[in-house]
Amino acid sequence: MGNALGCAGLGERLAAGARDGDAAEVRRLLDANPGLARCAAFGSLSSPLHLAAAKGHHEIAALLLENGADVNGRNIYGQTALMQACRFGHWEVVQTLLLFRCNVSKADSLSGRTALHVAAAGGHVRCARLLLAGAGSGRSKLVNRAASGGGGGVTALHLAALHGHADCVHLLVDERADVAARTLPCAAPPMASVGAGSAPLHYAAAGGEVKCCQILVSRGADRAAVNCNGWLPVDVARTWGCHWLEHVLSPKSLLPIPRFPPSAYLSSPLASVITLARDCGLALNMSSLPMDTMDGGADDGDACAVCLERPCNVAAEVCGHELCVKCALDLCSVIRSYDAPGIAGTIPCPLCRSGIASFRRRAAAAEAEPGANAGDRQASSSPHKKRSTESDQDGLPLVCAPPAVMSS
Structure with missing residues (x-):
């Protein structure tokens, strides 16, 4: 009886932390007992995952899912966490649930x-x-x-x-x-x-x-x-x-x-970048990890040109500019697409403004140029970086347009 009451008490604390956005408390409870994430509800109508989704706490939702929470679990009304996130417009939670392959x-x-x-x-x-x-x-x-x-x-x-x-x-x-x-x-x-x-x-x-x-x-x-x-x-x-x-x-x-014209919310590359994000094992708390723990590490010349934190691991088709998969996912989720005939649904590249219809996994520099030395591989890791090197030699710096983020 004592153990049951203790478990129920911890579960209620987990539910309260998920609802209130207390990531430190949620992490502490899950470190002590990861099985709490798999429990459906604690004296309430919804699980901690439902509560986090309804409040828009996508980091806590990712933490619960990493510890075994059921991504398709239902509350007493038969609603999933995905429905709760969509009800309140929390698109970042929807991203998280999609990466964990919700239905x-x-x-x-x-x-x-x-x-x-x-x-x-x-x-x-x-x-x-x-x-x-x-x-x-x-x-x-x-x-x-x-x-x-x-x-x-x-x-x-x-x-x-x-x-x-x-x-x-x-x-x-x-x-x-x-x-x-x-x-x-x-x-x-x-x-x-x-x-x-x-x-x-x-x-x-x-x-x-x-x-x-x-x-x-x-x-x-x-x-x-x-x-x-x-x-x-x-x-x-x-x-x-x-x-x-x-x-x-x-x-x-x-x-x-x-x-x-075609809707500005069509997003041709979004499906491809979701697949790539799943393959890369993207977790939305990745920004808290040191860069040398992701995809074998990254140096200053290999960092994403948008966030300047994570390494590049995807490349845009056609223009070839490289980004980290998290920035690519956010750009395709938020930015308005082009609506002109022929390029409708493509997302403007944040570096050159050309239309992106899909993303692909970044090819390793060593595979692209097996005979090149380390300096050549760094200079040719992306078209953007290569043009920057040439511009430096000519004394003319390359100026790139900033990403046009859609207003809320």
């Missing part, structure tokens, strides 16, 4: 919604971007998955349109979400006021956001579609008091619909 397709027990539904409903476009990249070959199935049971058959696009999150709507339709998808032919409150069998445009009409409606119509949504109540999208807008949408939704409207 992005799991649905909760109450509404049948996935983490993508949760992210879309909250307008957390960075989380949605990561989820779609982490889905791999199942991306098209995930983006069009309908919530079963109490979810009423809504897709992530329905929820983003209803809540007026134009960036999420734009991303989802460009990721091939079905603009003609219908909800179930029966609807429970509060969605009964939209109507059963409704398309995303009906939900956008209820949400009242003009840009959401314009994006859907420009991508092929039918303004003459009727739901099971016989309502057009414009009828739903009138029911919800959104009369300013009539000029957009009326099937007889003569006003032109704007043309929208």
